[in-house]
Amino acid sequence: MVVKTDTLIIGGGPAGSYLARYLVKNGFNGDVMLIDKKHVIYAPIICGELLPTEDLLRPWINGELHDVLLATLRETLRREFILNEIKWLRLVINDQDVARMPFTTYLVDKSALVKNVIEEAEHMGARIHFGVTAVRCVARGNGYECLVHDKDGGEYVISTKTLIGADAYPSIVDSSLGITNGFSAEDLIIATSARARGKYVDEEAIIIMDPEIAPGGFAWIFPRGDGSHNIGIGARNNVVWRGSDPLNHHMLFVRRFRLEQVQRSVLMKTLPVGGLLNRYGVGRAYLIGDAVGSVIPTNGSGINPAMITAHLLGESMIRGSDYSVSMNRLFKPLMDRAILFRRIGDPLLMNKRAMERALRLSRSLMASSIYEATLSSMRTGTLIKFLISNPLIKLVSGLA
Ligand SMILES: Cc1cc2nc3c(=O)[nH]c(=O)nc-3n(C[C@H](O)[C@H](O)[C@H](O)COP(=O)(O)OP(=O)(O)OC[C@H]3O[C@@H](n4cnc5c(N)ncnc54)[C@H](O)[C@@H]3O)c2cc1C
Numbered sequence: 030m031v032v033k034t035d036t037l038i039i040g041g042g043p044a045g046s047y048l049a050r051y052l053v054k055n056g057f058n059g060d061v062m063l064i065d066k067k068h069v070i071y072a073p074i075i076c077g078e079l080l081p082t083e084d085l086l087r088p089w090i091n092g093e094l095h096d097v098l099l100a101t102l103r104e105t106l107r108r109e110f111i112l113n114e115i116k117w118l119r120l121v122i123n124d125q126d127v128a129r130m131p132f133t134t135y136l137v138d139k140s141a142l143v144k145n146v147i148e149e150a151e152h153m154g155a156r157i158h159f160g161v162t163a164v165r166c167v168a169r170g171n172g173y174e175c176l177v178h179d180k181d182g183g184e185y186v187i188s189t190k191t192l193i194g195a196d197a198y199p200s201i202v203d204s205s206l207g208i209t210n211g212f213s214a215e216d217l218i219i220a221t222s223a224r225a226r227g228k229y230v231d232e233e234a235i236i237i238m239d240p241e242i243a244p245g246g247f248a249w250i251f252p253r254g255d256g257s258h259n260i261g262i263g264a265r266n267n268v269v270w271r272g273s274d275p276l277n278h279h280m281l282f283v284r285r286f287r288l289e290q291v292q293r294s295v296l297m298k299t300l301p302v303g304g305l306l307n308r309y310g311v312g313r314a315y316l317i318g319d320a321v322g323s324v325i326p327t328n329g330s331g332i333n334p335a336m337i338t339a340h341l342l343g344e345s346m347i348r349g350s351d352y353s354v355s356m357n358r359l360f361k362p363l364m365d366r367a368i369l370f371r372r373i374g375d376p377l378l379m380n381k382r383a384m385e386r387a388l389r390l391s392r393s394l395m396a397s398s399i400y401e402a403t404l405s406s407m408r409t410g411t412l413i414k415f416l417i418s419n420p421l422i423k424l425v426s427g428l429a
Pocket of ligand 1: 040065335
């Protein structure tokens with residue numbers, strides 16, 4: 030069987046659902062279909078579910094990009110999806126309480142948020158099919174054909190003029206069409222996600238940098254506002270591949286921070302933190318969200334970046350402009366800075382003793398650099414701070 034559509038979006042996460050809704054809402058000339066391999070709309074959730082407020086990033090990022098961020102938040106974030114309003118960020122490095130800084134963020138019900146976007150897209154005319162997995166796609170004539178399996182064991186082909194990979198990492202669209210060079214192991218994080226209880230206050234998010242617990246990444250405790258917390262760790266793939274099990278790191282974190290898991294299962298997912306891939310598409314096949322590498326390399330946040338890339342692609346499909354040009358102009362500068370900051374900080378994130386030495390050298394410089402990197406700062410001052418820190422970090426990690 031062959032099913033025809035004008036635009037096929039593979040993946041109904043923040044990126045794919047936002048694009049489907051954007052296209053039908055803005056009068057896209059053609060039929061829009063979205064498929065997702067999940068049986069239930071966007072569940073289970075593997076995420077910290079932290080979202081910045083409108084004001085948090087304003088002083089740190091470029092104004093035009095902030096406008097796009099605002100547009101995505103206004104289109105998707107309803108009051109009822111906000112479970113908790115967080116005011117502070119507590120930074121813990123190697124068991125030491127290093128700083129407490131302003132951090133107005135929301136803890137959201139991500140599943141409800143995405144479900145709402147999908148339902149609105151469907152209501153406005155998009156065809157939505159969950160329980161459908163894309164197996165591979167090929168270019169055929171003026172378009173593409175994707176072989177899919179449905180949840181009842183059926184197999185069919187979807188033929189489309191435009192193909193969108195919103196299917197995160199590793200993307201079937203990317204791998205079957207050979208669009209990009211992909212990510213290397215050092216640019217991938219294996220992240221765990223669980224729900225827990227512990228003696229932590231509702232107004233404070235906690236980030237823990239400790240190479241023993243989260244080599245090459247960090248651990249987090251994000252309060253949900255009801256006494257429970259979203260918790261997890263992100264460990265770099267190249268470290269994990271050397272034999273350490275991310276689940277052991279997760280359990281060490283749970284014990285050290287006296288957390289009590291609410292549910293037994295710990296979910297895991299791979300997250301790309303290597304910045305944007307070398308290409309965003311080929312012909313009329315495009316990548317958005319995690320599939321194009323939109324996760325902020327310094328903090329692992331990807332919900333809004335995914336929607337930002339979807340917004341930019343949607344705009345270009347409606348107006349006939351070039352997606353790559355708007356990505357390079359608006360989003361790439363921030364990503365390039367973030368990847369530079371992450372790479373400069375990497376030697377510390379991988380080595381506990383180096384982290385200890387850096388902390389002794391300058392606690393306040395460490396705290397402010399981590400804070401600014403977490404906020405995706407595009408300020409020149411942050412760039413200078415990191416460039417000055419670079420030789421110092423090399424020195425302390427060489428000594429350690
Ligand atoms: C543990 C963890 C914690 C995180 N915490 C945060 C946080 O606090 N804040 C934040 O902003 N970001 C966070 N992120 C990142 C964020 O979750 C992602 O960046 C974001 O969800 C990316 O959206 P997306 O739509 O690109 O991809 P996804 O949300 O991953 O959606 C992709 C969809 O594609 C579907 N799919 C995949 N392959 C196929 C296929 N072959 N056929 C059909 N469907 C397919 C999947 O089922 C999925 O629904 C976290 C990530 C992890 C792993």
